Structures are given as structure tokens and as C-alpha cells.
Amino acid sequence: MHIHLAYGSGQVPVDVPDNWINGRCYRPRTMEPMQDIRAGLDAALAELPDNLALSALAQDKTRALIALDSTAPELLETLLPLIVEALETQAGIPPGKLTLLFSNPPWGTPMPPGKLVGKLPSRLRMKAAALVHDPRDSAHCAEPPGYAGQLPLRVNKAYMEAPLRIILGGVRPDMFLGFTGGRAVVLPGLAGEEALSALTSFNSIASRNTRAGNFRDNPFHLAGMEALHAAGCDLLVSAVLNASGDIHTITAGDPRQSHVAAMSAAREAMVVKVKEPMDIVVTSGGGAPLDGTLWDLVHTLGMVLPVLKKGGTIIAAAALEKGIGPPQFEELLSGNDSIRTTLRQISLADQRGPAHWVAQKLLNILEEHEVILYNTNVDEDLLWRTGLTPVRDINEAILGAMESHGQRCKIVALPDGPLGIGELLTRGGSGERNPRLPIRA
Numbered sequence: 001m002h003i004h005l006a007y008g009s010g011q012v013p014v015d016v017p018d019n020w021i022n023g024r025c026y027r028p029r030t031m032e033p034m035q036d037i038r039a040g041l042d043a044a045l046a047e048l049p050d051n052l053a054l055s056a057l058a059q060d061k062t063r064a065l066i067a068l069d070s071t072a073p074e075l076l077e078t079l080l081p082l083i084v085e086a087l088e089t090q091a092g093i094p095p096g097k098l099t100l101l102f103s104n105p106p107w108g109t110p111m112p113p114g115k116l117v118g119k120l121p122s123r124l125r126m127k128a129a130a131l132v133h134d135p136r137d138s139a140h141c142a143e144p145p146g147y148a149g150q151l152p153l154r155v156n157k158a159y160m161e162a163p164l165r166i167i168l169g170g171v172r173p174d175m176f177l178g179f180t181g182g183r184a185v186v187l188p189g190l191a192g193e194e195a196l197s198a199l200t201s202f203n204s205i206a207s208r209n210t211r212a213g214n215f216r217d218n219p220f221h222l223a224g225m226e227a228l229h230a231a232g233c234d235l236l237v238s239a240v241l242n243a244s245g246d247i248h249t250i251t252a253g254d255p256r257q258s259h260v261a262a263m264s265a266a267r268e269a270m271v272v273k274v275k276e277p278m279d280i281v282v283t284s285g286g287g288a289p290l291d292g293t294l295w296d297l298v299h300t301l302g303m304v305l306p307v308l309k310k311g312g313t314i315i316a317a318a319a320l321e322k323g324i325g326p327p328q329f330e331e332l333l334s335g336n337d338s339i340r341t342t343l344r345q346i347s348l349a350d351q352r353g354p355a356h357w358v359a360q361k362l363l364n365i366l367e368e369h370e371v372i373l374y375n376t377n378v379d380e381d382l383l384w385r386t387g388l389t390p391v392r393d394i395n396e397a398i399l400g401a402m403e404s405h406g407q408r409c410k411i412v413a414l415p416d417g418p419l420g421i422g423e424l425l426t427r428g429g430s431g432e433r434n435p436r437l438p439i440r441a
Contacts, residue, residue: 011287026272032248133156144231175361182224200357282316283317285316300418312405317373343367371387
């Protein structure tokens with residue numbers, strides 16, 4: 001089996017001897033960009049039932065609010081102006097009567113408010129009111145009326161008090177949410193910090209269902225759906241995005257149903273189905289810019305995990321040209337002698353943030369699986385301290401892993417890494433068997 005793995009701006013050739021195994025290479029479909037975004041939005045809005053048409057939703061309403069997914073700034077120049085135009089022409093609500101509210105999720109590196117607002121098209125900056133949610137500002141958050149869920153949920157007041165509420169979200173895999181967009185614009189995007197702390201509990205992150213590309217029984221997804229139902233939303237518009245940030249599919253409609261449809265469309269394009277659990281999975285970090293740090297690679301490891309046997313081995317190629325990741329993340333991974341010690345430190349931390357969550361996710365994987373990393377840029381001693389097994393020759397690493405698992409070991413290549421979602425065909429596997437099954441709210 002001869003394949004090439006994306007590695008930084010280049011590739012790494014891999015040769016697995018076929019006489020050892022019945023090895024196969026699985027690749028996802030290419031997510032082609034939508035050629036006519038206006039036509040795509042028009043088609044999605046035209047399919048809405050009469051009660052969800054913009055004209056019906058805006059009846060007797062003079063103002064509207066659009067909650068924006070700040071993890072998908074690509075949509076601000078492409079899809080947002082078309083939605084604003086549709087509100088004006090179909091519902092009679094001009095930009096001057098519109099509030100644009102940016103979500104503010106707790107992971108990644110949120111853009112400063114001024115930079116976010118600066119990404120809006122100039123016409124909208126001049127005419128529409130623009131706000132950026134602050135989860136630390138309790139005065140601007142309130143509990144949704146009648147909410148009886150388990151989380152201490154408080155949501156942005158401007159959102160809840162708006163007479164007409166629309167959510168615009170970008171849908172792509174996320175290592176915790178399963179997929180971004182939709183309900184995630186409300187939770188965590190528009191929620192108070194108490195809800196964020198409860199949502200990112202040690203047990204929720206440790207769940208095997210908490211992984212990129214999975215929303216069935218994902219605790220983050222279920223909590224988000226509950227929050228979306230409690231906070232309310234009149235119309236949800238979702239754009240499925242490919243790895244380059246281009247729009248692949250647009251859905252619109254009932255907030256819960258349309259978002260599940262968007263996530264299902266993303267999965268349909270990205271899923272690679274493997275017939276049985278494997279001893280070894282060979283993969284990549286996706287090449288630049290997707291494999292810049294070990295932090296980025298954790299996303300990929302979660303996506304291939306469902307096709308791996310317990311105790312199986314992941315062999316990945318990732319350039320890590322920007323190193324391990326944020327300083328606190330590197331310190332957590334390299335500062336202790338054992339996985340168990342580091343996990344205990346994370347579980348007892350008074351203030352847990354993104355560095356703790358991503359470090360925990362990696363360590364949870366390393367508790368059950370060896371991760372062998374082909375890399376030529378990061379010091380090997382540092383990689384050893386993070387719990388990985390660094391190698392300089394990926395072909396020798398594959399042969400060594402095959403010898404370790406035995407002559408009849410099962411090996412598969414998922415060379416596209418974060419561009420594909422691993423899923424088992426066998427019943428009882430950890431992957432989703434049917435993404436269109438009803439999702440409880």
C-alpha cells in the first residue's frame with residue numbers, strides 16, 4: 001500500500017507491505033465550494049414552510065437581531081449581507097433596524113471586539129448596531145424564562161429580548177462540540193461564564209462521545225440543544241464549510257431540525273466508513289495550516305479514534321511548525337512524569353480553560369492508545385514528555401507497530417486526517433451509525 005501523507009507544505013511517502021495485511025486507504029469526498037451563494041440561500045429560504053418565511057416571522061415586528069458565529073468570520077462577507085438583504089426585501093426590516101450580535105466562545109483565540117466588528121462589510125458597520133457578547137458581564141446575561149435544565153444557564157439579554165431572532169452559524173468539525181454553529185452560537189457563544197464552566201466539566205470532556213464530527217450523545221451537543229430551546233430562536237441559517245472556509249451547503253429553518261440537517265450534510269461529505277475496528281490507523285494532521293501545532297493534531301486524533309481497537313495505535317505525520325501550542329498547554333503536558341498525575345492536576349485545577357480541556361482530551365486518548373508521531377521539527381525529548389512516541393522514519397514505525405500487534409494485525413490508512421471522520425460499519429462501534437436519527441433537545 002503506497003500513500004502520501006500531507007505534512008506541512010509537503011508530503012511524506014508511506015509504504016506498507018501488503019503481504020502482511022489486508023490494508024486499505026479510505027478518503028472522504030471533496031467538499032466543493034458552492035458556486036452561487038445567493039442562489040443557495042434563496043433555495044434554502046424558498047423551502048421554508050409558510051410559518052417560517054421571513055415575511056411571516058417579521059409580521060408586526062419592526063426590529064431584528066442576527067446572532068453571528070464568530071468562529072466563522074468568512075460568513076460576514078459572503079452570507080451575512082445576503083441575509084440582511086432578504087430581511088429588508090422580504091420582511092421590511094432595513095439594516096438600521098437590525099442588531100448584529102457576535103458570539104464569544106471560550107476556546108481558541110477570540111478576536112478582540114473591534115477586530116470582529118471591523119470584519120463586517122462597511123455598509124453594515126455604518127447602518128446596523130453591532131455588539132460583542134461578554135460572558136463575564138453578568139449584568140448583560142439573564143436566565144431564560146421557564147428554564148429548568150441542569151446547567152446554570154444565563155444568556156445574553158440583547159439576544160433574548162430581540163423581537164425577531166436569527167442565528168447565522170458556520171458548521172465544521174470541532175473537537176468538543178462535534179460541529180460548530182447552530183446551538184453552539186447560543187451555548188457556549190452567548191452564555192455566561194457559569195454555564196461555560198459547567199459545560200466543560202472534567203467528565204464531559206472525558207466522554208468518548210465528545211469528539212470532532214460526532215453529535216449523537218455528545219454532552220456538549222445535547223446541552224447546546226437544550227440551551228437553544230430555552231433561549232429561543234425564530235430562524236437558523238447554517239453554512240457547512242470546507243477546510244478552506246468556503247461554503248459547501250446552506251440550510252435554513254427550524255433551529256433544531258435545520259442544524260441537525262446541516263451537521264448531517266457535513267458528515268455525509270466527510271465520513272469514511274471502515275468495516276471493523278483496527279489495530280493501527282495511519283493518518284496525518286492534514287498539512288499546513290492544519291498541522292501547525294500539537295494542539296491542532298488533537299482534533300485529528302479524535303476523528304480517527306472511532307475506528308481503532310482499544311489498545312490500538314495511531315501513527316500520524318504532522319509538521320508542528322509552530323511547536324506544541326499555547327504555553328500553558330505545553331506546560332501541562334510536559335510538566336509531570338505521568339498521564340495520571342497530569343489528569344489529576346487538571347481535574348483539581350481551580351480555573352480550567354482551553355489549555356486544560358485540550359490537554360485532557362489528548363491525555364484521555366493516550367490512556368488507551370499509543371500515538372506515534374512522525375515529526376522533524378520539534379525536539380524529540382519534548383515530544384516524549386507530552387506522552388507521544390516521536391519517530392524520524394514513519395515506515396520503520398509502521399513496521400514496528402505491526403510487529404507489536406502481531407502478524408494478523410489490521411491496519412488502515414485515513415491519510416486526510418482532519419478532513420475525514422472515521423466511522424465503523426460494524427454494529428456496536430463507537431462511530432455514529434445514522435446521523436439522521438432523532439436528536440433529543
